[in-house]
Amino acid sequence: MVLNHLDEIIDRWVRQADHDLENAKKNLDIEAYDVCLILCEQAAEKILKALYIKDRKEEPPRTHSLRKLIELTDMPEDALKLVAELDSYYLVLRYPDVGDIVPYENVDYEDAEDGINKAEQIIELAKIQLQKED
DSSP, rough: OGGGGGGHHHHHHHHHHHHHHHHHHHHHHTHHHHHHHHHHHHHHHHHHHHHHHHHHHSSOOOOOHHHHHHHHHHHHHHHHHHHHHHHHHHHHOOOTTSSSSOOGOOOOOHHHHHHHHHHHHHHHHHEEESSSSS
C-alpha cells in the first residue's frame, strides 16, 4: 500500500461504505430485507476496513468478521454489541445451505430497519475515529 495515497484509499473505502448504506435503505423500501441486511453488513465492514487502514497503515485483513475488525481497530468496546447480529448476516443471508430456511424468508422489516440503525451507528463511530489525529 502506497502510504502517500493513504487518505485517498481511506476515502474510497468510506465512500463505498456510505454508498452501501444508501443502497441498503433503498432495498428496505422495496422490501428486499435480506439484501438490505447484507448491504448493512458490507457498509459496516468497509468503514471498519477504512479505520484499520488509518490505524495500521496497511491493507486490511481479508475477513468479513466485523467483530475481528473492531478488535483490530480503535473502535469503542460498545461497538461490539452493534455488530453481533450484523456479523451473522454475511453468511446466513447469502447462502441457502447455511440455515434451515430460505434466507430471505427469515428476515422482515423490523430486522432490516434495525440493521440500518446499527450500520449507521457503526459508521458514525468509525468516522469519529477516522477524524482523530494520529
